[in-house]
Amino acid sequence: MGTMTLLLTEAAVALPNPAPIQPPGTEGFTSIMGWVKWLALAVCIVGLMVAGALMAIQSRRGEGGEHAGKIGMALGGVIVISAAGSLVGFLMTA
Template sequence: MTDLLVAVAMAVPDPGGAEAPPGSEGLLAILRWVQWVALGVCLAGLMAAGAAMAIGARRGEGGEHMGRLGMVLGGVVVIAGATSLVSFLATA
């Protein structure tokens, strides 16, 4: 098993430095814009879920909206994780 891991590690090319490749600034700027837009959409979704929970609480349906709230928070976690991973890989 360790021989396989060593072979895979040897097959991965070394980029030859710790900086991002030339011309990647534009891509990183686009990714930052996409991150902020996506997080803004998630924030709007959280507000909509909160409003639906408040309206539903008056009718006795408050618990049905917890699934929607969980989906929105899951989306925030995926967006934050993806952007962290991309920025780590781009600067490493």
């Protein structure tokens, strides 16, 4: 097992790890990704507003706490959307 580990470690060290470079002519794709991110965050904001409004309306009936999960899901979506580029970059280097 020690020999196999040593061979795999040496092979991993010998592999090049070039930095990612955006290919020429793909600037439009970058713009589209920015628009999609903006749109996704806008949907999350609307979702938070709707969940808050439903919570306020239904609190008079004693049902306001049921929407806390919706708010948590919307906030989780905001975190994932905002960190999408960093998460992918982290997974690529790991």
